[in-house]
Amino acid sequence: MKGTVGELGEFGLIRELTSRLTTTPAVRIGPGDDAAVVAAPDRRVVATTDILVEGRHFRRDWSTAYDVGRKAAAQNLADIAAMGAVPTALLLGLVVPAECPVTWPTELMDGLRDECQVAGAAVVGGDVVGGDTITVSVTALGDLRGQEPVTRAGARPGDLVAVIGWLGWSAAGFAVLSRGFRSPRAFVEAHRRPEPPYHAGPAAAGLGASAMCDVSDGLIADLGHIAEASKVRIDIRSAQIDIPSQMNDIGQAVGVDPLQWVLTGGEDHAIVATFPPDVKLPARWKVIGEVLHPSALPQVTVDGAPWTSSGGWDHFGGEIEG
Numbered sequence: 001m002k003g004t005v006g007e008l009g010e011f012g013l014i015r016e017l018t019s020r021l022t023t024t025p026a027v028r029i030g031p032g033d034d035a036a037v038v039a040a041p042d043r044r045v046v047a048t049t050d051i052l053v054e055g056r057h058f059r060r061d062w063s064t065a066y067d068v069g070r071k072a073a074a075q076n077l078a079d080i081a082a083m084g085a086v087p088t089a090l091l092l093g094l095v096v097p098a099e100c101p102v103t104w105p106t107e108l109m110d111g112l113r114d115e116c117q118v119a120g121a122a123v124v125g126g127d128v129v130g131g132d133t134i135t136v137s138v139t140a141l142g143d144l145r146g147q148e149p150v151t152r153a154g155a156r157p158g159d160l161v162a163v164i165g166w167l168g169w170s171a172a173g174f175a176v177l178s179r180g181f182r183s184p185r186a187f188v189e190a191h192r193r194p195e196p197p198y199h200a201g202p203a204a205a206g207l208g209a210s211a212m213c214d215v216s217d218g219l220i221a222d223l224g225h226i227a228e229a230s231k232v233r234i235d236i237r238s239a240q241i242d243i244p245s246q247m248n249d250i251g252q253a254v255g256v257d258p259l260q261w262v263l264t265g266g267e268d269h270a271i272v273a274t275f276p277p278d279v280k281l282p283a284r285w286k287v288i289g290e291v292l293h294p295s296a297l298p299q300v301t302v303d304g305a306p307w308t309s310s311g312g313w314d315h316f317g318g319e320i321e322g
């Protein structure tokens, strides 16, 4: 498609964006009216929102618009899954400069649409606004299907900590891209397009998870959110976390201990949950630690000791304690 967003105009752009969408049976009224109508069989709606800002969350020379769309959808759909819910719908708020080629927002929408399809959801609406910095604000909705939500506040001393999904891959990819490289591809791709294990959220709820969170800021930081909300301490056993040999190789090449990526790299949107100790976990879940009573130690420790370097991502540079 030729031309810029400014040449197409607001309503032309909306037409282009919405014409690319697919729907699901849950979508009773999609884009085009004052609001969408989405079925909520559970009679409770799970809702979440996250923003991506160019230069802060993505770079147009590192990621295609399609990648950004996949990622923006994934990080929101992962939050729905991390409550134990099934994603149903997604809304896109887009700030875009008039000079931007139309293909950028249209490919973004293709990415959002396709990631929604992976999770069983659909894009049902949004807004477009002119502005200086591309900003992608996504809101996702989900359905609990009769299960209770799994919050960050339910972890109890004695529970196991288990994780499913990728850890440290996006951070390793980011390290590669930051140094001007484009390979190893698997890690760069993991940074561009995370693959959250959506199905695992509702499955964990069914298995009796006591607390759950997706890993957006880093394992230590996000377990810190569970520890804080649950008023417990969590110890991670580093020997139980596999580090792929290729990640070790990149670590060697760039002079970073890959354990740092695994423990503090965000953006993979793995799902971490706590379970009562007698749980029968499918093998895809890896037990990586345990929940303990609070003590004088930091709320999250690694092999019983404080983690002394940065614990994860903070947008304003605040220290996340290990």
Ligand SMILES: Nc1ncnc2c1ncn2[C@@H]1O[C@H](COP(=O)(O)OP(=O)(O)OP(=O)(O)O)[C@@H](O)[C@H]1O
Residues within 6 Å of the ligand: 049, 050, 075, 079, 216, 217
């Ligand atoms: N501006 C805000 N207004 C109201 N609530 C907010 C605001 N920012 C964050 N929150 C709430 O604070 C909680 C934590 O937000 P946070 O964004 O850290 O979680 P997250 O979306 O799971 O993580 P991430 O953004 O790293 O993916 C969420 O319940 C969120 O809704």
Ligand SMILES: Cc1ncc(C[n+]2csc(CCOP(=O)(O)O)c2C)c(N)n1
Residues within 6 Å of the ligand: 050, 051, 055, 056, 057, 058, 059, 075, 174, 216, 217, 265, 266, 267, 313
């Ligand atoms: C260009 C560029 N610079 C830095 C990063 C790294 N980064 C940005 S946000 C975030 C954590 C989660 O954020 P949020 O809390 O907003 O979900 C991380 C690890 C990136 N992806 N792109």
Ligand SMILES: [Mg+2]
Residues within 6 Å of the ligand: 049, 050
């Ligand atoms: Mg958020």
Ligand SMILES: [Mg+2]
Residues within 6 Å of the ligand: 078, 079, 082, 213, 214, 215, 216
């Ligand atoms: Mg989250």
Ligand SMILES: [Mg+2]
Residues within 6 Å of the ligand: 216, 217, 313
């Ligand atoms: Mg965050």
